[in-house]
Amino acid sequence: MEALERTVSHIRDVAPDAVIIGDAKRGDIGPSARAYAKAMFGFWDFDAVTVNAWGGSDSIEPFLEDPTRGVFVWCRGSNPGSGDFQDLLVDGKGEGTPLYEAMARACADWNTSGNIGLVVGATVPGQLAAVRSLCPDMPLLIPGVGAQGGELESAVRAGCDSKGRLALINSSRGVIYASPSADFASAASEAASRLRDSINHVLEQDGLGWLSS
Amino acid sequence: MEALERTVSHIRDVAPDAVIIGDAKRGDIGPSARAYAKAMFGFWDFDAVTVNAWGGSDSIEPFLEDPTRGVFVWCRGSNPGSGDFQDLLVDGKGEGTPLYEAMARACADWNTSGNIGLVVGATVPGQLAAVRSLCPDMPLLIPGVGAQGGELESAVRAGCDSKGRLALINSSRGVIYASPSADFASAASEAASRLRDSINHVLEQDGLGWLSS
Incomplete structure (x- = not known):
């Protein structure tokens, strides 16, 4: 906690315009989500956070209330197990939609304040392109290049919008x-x-x- | 953090045999899950934790390594939004299985050390009975009575095993x-x-x- 506090404070000092994303993937029922939102935005003062929306609408709603803060929802991960559930086909419109696409569509519906983005891994360029196509104007946070071995070139091409923007390619x-x-x-x-x-x-x-x- | 530390310490003093469950619903990729497991079990010394397995197998594997610690996976929540994704029908064996059942089946497969339990809400007695039927010997952590308004009687009958045990009915x-x-x-x-x-x-x-x- 002290290391995090000093890191945030240092970034604010030397790069006041940098966007700080608290990648904590919080995900809990409404009242707990509200307390987590207070911690992430009120106490830590992060500009954006990552959240895990397995719990559905009320698990992310408290994070969305302040339109000046961003919320990146974990849509299709870069990690080996992400396909276990996120790639399952669900009864959607038509033939069956992968669950990560259902997540992206739900986020597009919830995005009334324009402060939602999606986390999609560089390790799965097909899924990344599918999400970009579903959500042409949404910021995408793209982990998995670097230590996780995702291919950078395909991540840039599949993840950016038509103007080559709105992709945050992350290496931790x-x-x-x-x-x-x-x-x-x-x-x-x-x-x-x-x-x-x-x-x-x-x-x-x-x-x-x-x-x- | 200080309040939590004092609470845990007080419980250990006055009720050393009580099982303490750290309900933090952590869920992240493997290396981060490993750090969370270290925090929850190593630092906090919780007997069991709740986890959010949206990220799949590697997001819960580090929590399972110590067979003396329990891991309750968030399967079907008690909160209003839980049905948004957890009740979607996925292509499973046969006709389409609700996603929460796919989660329960995956957990049964992962349960090689016998230390997995499932979180299923008292507010959804049908889903609770379905999970109990799929996992007859697994401990179920059942939130949603009390403040959330679930019906206690149906939770006891649907959530317990055939001997009237293995249901942890929780009111926070x-x-x-x-x-x-x-x-x-x-x-x-x-x-x-x-x-x-x-x-x-x-x-x-x-x-x-x-x-x-």
Whole structure:
């Protein structure tokens, strides 16, 4: 808790415009969700959080109330077990929809304040493209490049919107564990810069770079 | 955190045989689940925890490693939104199985150390009976009586095993908020005793009481 507090405080000092996402994947019934929202936004002052919406609408509703705070719902994970339930076909419109698509559709319905995003893994580019197609204007938080081995190029192409934006491609362990030695700070900085440059390189190739747009 | 620490410590002092369940519904990818398991069992020393298995097998595996600790997986909740996803029909064996039953079956498969239980709400006696029938020997943690308004009698009959055991019928807010006044401690004690007596009364009626068995 102290390390987290100092980390948040340091980021606010040196990069006041940086968006801080509290990746805690909270998911509980309404009254508990309300207390978690108070902790994540009121106490920790995160700009956005990740949530686990297995419990349905009332488990995420308290997080949505402040339209200035973002909520990334865990839709289709990057981890090995994510397919166990999230890829099951459910009775939807038509033939049977994968559960992660049902989650994306529910989130689109709940998104009346425009502050919902979705977590979809870089390790599953097919699912990532499907979610992007269902939710063309929603921010996607994309873990799984770096330590988890997802392919960056396909993640950028499948995850971005038509303008090459709205994808937050995240590397956690690939950055914070970039070096086990005393040079960990510079190694982390280099790993983060390399990832940024690789993302921007794909965007440039597609004519969607930050300078060309 | 301090209140929780003092509460756990007090229970260990006055009721060393009581089972303490950390109802935190943690659910994240494998490496994060491992850190949460360490926190819940190693730091907090809870006897059992609740988990949210939306992330699939690797999101609960680290919790299962110590066979002396229990893991209650959130299967079918008591809250209003629980049906949003948990009741969806999935392509299973045969005609389509509700997702909560797919969760119960997966947990039965994962239960090689015999330390998994399931959370199923008292507010949904049909689903409770279905889970009990699928998992005849598994402990069920049953929230939703008391503050959430579930019917106690049907919860006892649908949730217990054939011997009238293995159901943990839980009231949280109904006990801790039994009185807003200075008598909160005695009011909580009375609320807990009343609930226990009501459960036992149903078991007695069915010839499954603690003395008669």
